[in-house]
Amino acid sequence: MTYAISITQKGQFTLPKAVRDALDITTPDQVDLTFNTKTKSIRFSKTPTFAELGGFINKKTKKPIKNAVQMRKIMENDYSRN
Numbered sequence: 790m791t792y793a794i795s796i797t798q799k800g801q802f803t804l805p806k807a808v809r810d811a812l813d814i815t816t817p818d819q820v821d822l823t824f825n826t827k828t829k830s831i832r833f834s835k836t837p838t839f840a841e842l843g844g845f846i847n848k849k850t851k852k853p854i855k856n857a858v859q860m861r862k863i864m865e866n867d868y869s870r871n
Contacts, residue, residue, distance in 0.1 A: 804833070 794802045804814065812835045814820060819836040849867075 808833070 790807070792805045792808065794805070796802050804820075809815070812820075812833065814835055818838075821834045821836050823832040823834075824830075825832070
């Protein structure tokens with residue numbers, strides 16, 4: 790589908806409700822915007838939340854990461870701080 794969208798003086802625009810509904814975007818979600826300079830086109834996708842990333846796999850145990858506490862422990866054990 791194609792939508793004509795007005796741009797404000799500040800460079801802002803509103804995603805049409807049909808687009809927000811199709812992408813399941815609600816407040817306070819974020820959107821990734823990809824711009825292609827060759828085709829001068831823009832692509833939107835919903836930025837996944839941490840909860841939506843909950844199925845990621847722990848590389849060592851091969852089990853799903855279930856929550857932020859478990860993710861933090863993995864990060865602290867596997868990655869050094871510089």
